[in-house]
Amino acid sequence: MPITISQGAQYSRILSVGGARGSRVVDNEEMCTMIDSTPEWIEQRTGIQSRRWVAEGESALTLAEEASRKAIERAGLTPSDIDTVIVSTVSHYLNTPAMATILANDLGMGDPAAFDISAACAGFSYGVGMADSLVRGGTSKHVLVVGSEVLSEYLDISDRSTAFLFGDGAGAVVVGPSDEPAIGPTVWGSDPAGHEVIVIDDWRQIEGDHAYIHMDGRTVFKWATTEIAKKAHEALERSGLTPDELDVFIPHQANNRITDSMLRHLKLPEDVVVARDIHHMGNTSAASIPLAMEALLDSGQAKSGQTALIIGFGAGLVFGGQVITLP
Numbered sequence: 001m002p003i004t005i006s007q008g009a010q011y012s013r014i015l016s017v018g019g020a021r022g023s024r025v026v027d028n029e030e031m032c033t034m035i036d037s038t039p040e041w042i043e044q045r046t047g048i049q050s051r052r053w054v055a056e057g058e059s060a061l062t063l064a065e066e067a068s069r070k071a072i073e074r075a076g077l078t079p080s081d082i083d084t085v086i087v088s089t090v091s092h093y094l095n096t097p098a099m100a101t102i103l104a105n106d107l108g109m110g111d112p113a114a115f116d117i118s119a120a121c122a123g124f125s126y127g128v129g130m131a132d133s134l135v136r137g138g139t140s141k142h143v144l145v146v147g148s149e150v151l152s153e154y155l156d157i158s159d160r161s162t163a164f165l166f167g168d169g170a171g172a173v174v175v176g177p178s179d180e181p182a183i184g185p186t187v188w189g190s191d192p193a194g195h196e197v198i199v200i201d202d203w204r205q206i207e208g209d210h211a212y213i214h215m216d217g218r219t220v221f222k223w224a225t226t227e228i229a230k231k232a233h234e235a236l237e238r239s240g241l242t243p244d245e246l247d248v249f250i251p252h253q254a255n256n257r258i259t260d261s262m263l264r265h266l267k268l269p270e271d272v273v274v275a276r277d278i279h280h281m282g283n284t285s286a287a288s289i290p291l292a293m294e295a296l297l298d299s300g301q302a303k304s305g306q307t308a309l310i311i312g313f314g315a316g317l318v319f320g321g322q323v324i325t326l327p
Contacts, residue, residue, distance in 0.1 A: 006138030012131070013182030014327045015077075015142075015174045018070025019294040020063040021281065022052040022152070022168035035160045042164050047256020051167035051282030053152040060091050061099060063170035064148035065106050067290075071172040072107075074327075077142060079107040082174070084140040085114040086130060088123025088147045088286035090200065090315070091154065092116065103146065113140070120198070121252045121314025122188070123147055123286035124171065125321050128310075129186030131175035132322075146172040147286030154200055156212035166213065167282030171290025173327070184239030187231050187311075188320035194223065198315035220317075224258045228313045229265035232321055236266070236309055239323035243268050247306035248296065248326065252313055253278035253288035273302050285314060293326070302326055 027050040028039030043049055054063070064087060072079055087100040100114035119126045124147040131143035148170035157163050175183070197219050201211035236246065249272055251259050256278055263274065275292035284291060289310050296302035304326055311321025 008136050008138030008141070009177030010136070011178040011181050012135035012175055013178035014128070014324055015176045016071045016074035016327045017171065017173045017290055017294045017297065018067045018074060019171045019291045020066035020169060021291070022054040022058060022063070022150070024053045024055045026051050026053055028164070031164045034157050035163050037160055037164065045257070046165065047276065047278050048164065048282050049279050052169060052280070054150050054168045059093070060089055060148045060150040060170065061102060061106070063150070063168065064099065064103050064146050064172070067148070067170040067172040068103065068107060068144055068146055071144065071174050075174040075176070077174065079109045082109055082142050082144045083112050084131070084134060084143040085109070085112050086127040086143060086145050087116045088119055088127050089116060089149060090118055090120055090285060091150045099148070119286070119318050119320065120316060121254065121283070121285045121288065122312035122316070122318045122320040124289045125186065125310055125312045126188060128173070128175065128183065128324070129188060129320060129322060132183040132186070135175055135177060141176060143175045144172060145175060146170060147288070147290055149285040149287050151213065151283070151285060154211060154213045159212070159214070161217055162213055162215050165283050167284045169281060169284040169287040169291050171287045171294060173290055182325035184235065184323035186320060186322045187235040187238060189231070190319070191223065191227065191317040194219070194317035197317060221255065221258060223317060224254065224313055225261035228311065228319055229262045231319050232262055232309060232311045233266055235311060235321040235323060241307065241323060245307065246272055246309055248273045248302045248308035250275040250289055250292050250296070250308050250310045252311065253281060253292055254283050254313070286312070288312070297326065
């Protein structure tokens with residue numbers, strides 16, 4: 001007898017988005033009391049004016065819960081309606097169990113599938129791609145995709161090349177059935193030869209009790225402004241759209257100059273709305289795309305139903321992106 005297979009909705013879409021930001025605002029002036037730099041240099045090199053760090057009582061888990069509750073409520077659902085939880089994070093405080101399982105418990109869910117992925121700054125797009133397949137394949141109906149990071153806990157303040165870059169936040173979306181196409185094909189992959197370009201210290205080899213982020217910024221910049229720009233164009237092409245048909249561009253918020261370079265490569269029209277959440281958040285890794293999405297929608301710069309290109313890229317070196325309809 002043939003095996004019975006599951007079949008879900010013909011299409012899926014992002015139904016909602018929610019975000020949470022560390023409550024401590026650290027502007028460049030304060031940052032320069034910790035490192036040897038100037039506010040002007042930081043902003044010129046990265047676009048960052050301030051960043052958000054967690055305060056007492058906040059963590060990657062509490063931020064994930066806050067963002068998730070907002071996304072679930074905005075989707076018109078309850079936690080019990082979620083049957084799968086995917087969390088992308090590199091800053092969970094436990095190797096196991098996954099943050100997704102703890103989050104599901106804290107949200108009061110029943111028995112959802114729950115797992116973490118470690119795809120750094122591409123993790124949100126990886127999660128969206130998986131959620132799309134799960135909903136259309138019939139394995140899940142409503143998938144909660146979360147990117148949550150507290151990178152301030154991994155900063156080496158003595159490293160003036162990285163200490164000012166990173167922030168803390170969480171972004172969440174609910175992916176569910178759709179009557180029309182609303183998530184395009186996922187373009188993802190890696191350049192594994194570059195796996196040592198961005199790392200967090202090996203816990204087996206560190207001295208003391210703290211692991212730090214290390215990054216070869218020049219190599220990352222070159223890779224992002226050349227190879228990732230090509231992948232962004234491929235995601236747009238595979239969605240069947242031309243640059244003139246795109247409304248919004250939401251790249252991973254790594255560096256304002258990377259975003260500007262990608263815009264030139266993509267040849268996007270001047271009226272395309274471009275996410276610049278990095279100005280006040282810094283780089284929040286897996287959280288940066290959903291946080292930037294929420295900020296654009298909340299401010300009215302972007303509107304529900306518009307077409308957006310999202311793409312993430314980071315440690316691994318990994319990348320992932322797709323064209324979506326905004327919730």
